[in-house]
Amino acid sequence: MWYVWDLSILLGALSIAIMLILILRRVLQERRGTANADQRRQLLTALIAFTENRDREALKAAILAVPAGVAINAGFEFLSLLRGAEHDDVLAAFKECGMPARVGRQLERGNVAERIHAAEMLAALDSEDASARLLSALAEDRSREVRIAAAIALSDLGSLPLLDFVLDNIGVAGQRSRRVIELFRRFPRTRFNELAVHA
Template sequence: MWYIWDLSILLSALSLVIMLFLIARRVLQERRSKAAAGQRRQLLTALIAFTENRDREALKTAILSASAGVAINAGFELISLLRGEEHDDVLAAFSECGLPALVGRQLEKGNGAERIHAAEMLAALRSEGAVASLRSALDHDHSREVRIAVAIALCDLNSLPPLGIALRKIGVAGQRSRRLIELFRRFPPTRLDELADHAARADAVPYIRAAAIDALARAGGFRFAELFARLASDASPEVAAAALRALGLTAHADAPAILTTAMAKGDWEVRSAAADAAGRLGLAELGQPLSKLMDDEVWSVRYAAANALRSFGLPGERLLRQIADSEVSRSQRTASLILAEGPAA
């Protein structure tokens, strides 16, 4: 019985110690947060004052008085807002205070989120050793998401290795990161042909090819319309759908025939993309094949077809009303729904 009593006292004392430890830890965290917030305010104030008085020594004093983490985060916020001579002067002050070296160490030793942030910061700082640090991380970092962030930073610095090499270093097998789309959209105009070559490769990862097509449609415009027209019949539904969406942005002389053929494909994503492209291009002559898609077994295809018809104005609205007034069916219900939404925006 005495053992039970002693054990209960021991457990009570232990729980009290743990509670005191947690309270002390919380107090310490709050103090650190308040101190960091104060340093951040002082640094941002100094940065804003620098844009007016150009007192570099005062700015450097404020940078050195803040912790490394505060200096990195606050500096990154302001650098992204500055342009021209002010931007260059702030970068010079950060470099003189050794901030690029601190960011480089964070890229090597920080956690995943810190390493991603460090890659972005190195691209913004544009320091002398930034490219070397980023290329080392692209070669050796164990996190795929960090390697993608590093590749984006290198692209911003116009120092990304050739696309095939960069993708091998990132490791894209099975990868479906949205940040790869961001990487391709950051490609400079002088390197768009690399994306076009990769998009055309039948042995490449379909998701990567589709992402390349998306970037080309947004940056290259009609220049790559022939490529999109050819890839609209690609064996990969993901690639074909991306090419059809691209045609909806760039147009092509054979677009009506290409889209009509795609609307009869077996993959629903291809049919939906074809219907959407027809609506974007205003191809009212495709009213009949779009009307057939109104009875498609997949809801998203039916909705894309109905939305395309609605975008044609009065001719499309007449077709929708004819379908809505017919016997109850999938087509009738979809047409009624799209008409209830009102005219196209």
């Protein structure tokens, strides 16, 4: 009889402890989300100010002041809006802050969505080792979608390997994908003869 009461008290205490842990986790997630939004806003403000005053040191300080994930996401979004000299100057500031290395680590260690985003960002940053990292992702990544994103990024950089190698690694046999269609749309015109072999 006492065993049943002891067990029910133990289960009740355990459920209360689990509930408190879940509440604490939720509060921490909300605070982290708020902090990330504030940091993102600060970085975007610094990026906008840079387009007006060209103070590269202030921009680099703002980039280094936020976590890598926030800098990568906000920076890539902002870079997609810029053209010409402004785009090149912001890109140079990101390179000087070591963003290609951070993005490369994200390509290796992030979740699938982060790795896809990192492949796109590496193509935008166009660093010295971008092609090597993207080739490694194309050949070795466990996710087909990441391999496709790496192939698209390599095509954007003008470093796409032979089509046979690409197709062997992304495994397109019998599968349809909008991303694969995007890869073929970005395929270099000078290499269309490779497509004819696979038509």
